[in-house]
Amino acid sequence: MLPRIPQARQLLEQRFAALYADLGQTRLDGWLAQLPQQLTRTCFDTPHGKREMWLETLLALPPLVPSKRDFSAARVMLGQAADCDDATRARLQQLLEVFIPWRKGPFELFGIHIDTEWRSDWKWARVAPHLDDLDGRLVLDVGCGSGYHLWRMLGAGAQLVLGVDPSLLFLMQFQAVKTYAPEAPTHFLPLRSEDLPDFGGTGFDTVFSMGVLYHRRSPLYHLQELHAALRQGGQLVLETLVVDGDVRTLLMPEGRYGKMRNVWFIPSVPLLLLWLRRLGFVDVRCVDVARTTVAEQRATAWMRFESLADFLDPADAGRTQEGYPAPVRALVTATRG
DSSP states (O other): OOTTHHHHHHHHHHHHHHHHHHHTTSTTGGGGGTHHHHHHIIIIISOOTTHHHHHHHHHHSOOOOOSOEESSSSSEEEOOGGGSOHHHHHHHHHHHGGGOOOOEEOEEETTEEEOOSEEHHHHHHHHGGGOOOOTTOEEEEETOTTSHHHHHHHHTTOSEEEEEOOOHHHHHHHHHHHTTSTTSSEEEEOOOGGGOOOOTTBSEEEEEEESOGGGOSOHHHHHHHHHHHEEEEEEEEEEEEOBSOOTTOEEOOSSOBTTBSOOOOEEBHHHHHHHHHHTTEEEEEEEEEEEOOTTTBOOBTTBOSOOHHHHEETTEEEEETTSSBOOEEEEEEEEEO
C-alpha cells in the first residue's frame, strides 16, 4: 500500500461527509440510514487494482483557487490560465492525464482543455429546451459518467445534484474536478441504479437516464427504478438508442453492437413510449431523434482508444461493424403520474 493512502481515503470521506450534509437538508434525508454503508462498500471494500494510484493522484492535485467558474458554458470551466504558473499547469495536466480515458465533457481547468471523447455539450443543447425549470430542484443523473452533465444541471439552477455511476474511474474524474469547487452541491455516488431506494413518491424532482437503458438486461426494470426515484409529478428525461419501426419493433443484437458487448435491447420509439406508459408515466413525449456522428463521438488526446469511427462499417456509415443500423438516439420526457 502506498504511504499516503490513509490521507487520500480521508479526502474522499470528507467529500462524502459534505454529501451527507447536503442530503440531510432535503426530503431525501431518509436515505442516510443506508447510504454511508453503500459508499464504503463500493469505494473501499470492493477490490480494484488502480484505486490506490487514483487516490494518490487526487491527493497530489495542486491547491489552486479558481478566479472564475462557469457551469453554464459548453466547456465546464474552473479557473483561468492566469490563476497559476506554467509549471503548476503542466503538473496539473500530468495528474489529470492519469485518469485517461476521459469520455464525457468537455472541461477547462486553469487553461487546460480536456477534450473528451463525447461532445456532451451537444447532448445538453438537445436536452435543455425540453426540461422543466431546474431552479431549486433536487436532481438525479443515473449513469452520469465523469459528471459533466451534473455541473450543467447545477448551472441551470438545481438546488442539489446527485450522479450515480458504478465506475470508480468516473468517480475519480468527478472528484478531480470537484477539488476546485468543493462546496458545490453536486455529488457523485459510485452506485448502481439498483442501489437506489424507493422514495415512495417523494423522491427527486427530475431524474435523468442518458445512455443507460440499452445496457440493461431488463429495460423495464430500469424504467421502474427511475419511476421509484421520482416524486409524484416529477420529470423523467430519458435518452437511449432506438431503431426505426412500429410498436412491435425491437432489436436484440446477437453478440456485439458497435463492438459493445453489453447492448441488450434497442426499441423503436413507439415501443419505448409504450413501455413508459405501461409503467405509470404520463405526458410521454419523444422530443428529439438524432443520429450520432463521428464529430460528436471521437478519439482525442484525452481518449486515445477506439471510438465511433471504428465501430461503423467502413463501406457504409449507416451500419455498424456487425451490420446493424448505426446509432440513433431518441430523447424522451415523461412525468411520474
